[in-house]
Amino acid sequence: MNRFGLPLDSRGALAKLDSSMWIAAMTRGNTEQRQQIINNLYTFAHSTPTRIPLSDLYDTTTNEAVYFTARPVLGGLYA
Numbered sequence: 001m002n003r004f005g006l007p008l009d010s011r012g013a014l015a016k017l018d019s020s021m022w023i024a025a026m027t028r029g030n031t032e033q034r035q036q037i038i039n040n041l042y043t044f045a046h047s048t049p050t051r052i053p054l055s056d057l058y059d060t061t062t063n064e065a066v067y068f069t070a071r072p073v074l075g076g077l078y079a
Contacts, residue, residue, distance in 0.1 A: 002060035004044040006037055014066060017041060017056040018076040 005015040006023065024037040045054060048063050055065030056073050 001036065001040065003040065004058070004063045005040045005060040007060050013059050013061045015058060015060045017044070017054070017058065018073045021077050 002013060002015075005017075006020050007013050007015050008019065020037055020041055024034045024041075027034040027037070040060075044058055044060075044063055048055075048058070048065060050058075050063075050065040052065055053070030054074060055067070055069050056071055057066045057068040058064060059066060
């Protein structure tokens with residue numbers, strides 16, 4: 001896990017905000033790990049230097065948003 005989130009896979013440092021929240025929601029029995037994922041998502045959203053509507057694709061090492069902004073998939077955060 002990187003400072004700003006959980007990468008999608010080992011090929012790079014990109015993460016999907018909605019996917020990370022689903023992973024946190026499905027984590028059973030390990031509340032410390034779940035809380036770490038959620039804290040990293042908060043850190044990304046609160047401190048990203050990119051001033052655009054909340055992006056669901058971002059770099060977990062640089063904290064930069066990548067293309068996707070204010071998409072409906074973010075509704076998954078509230079499901």
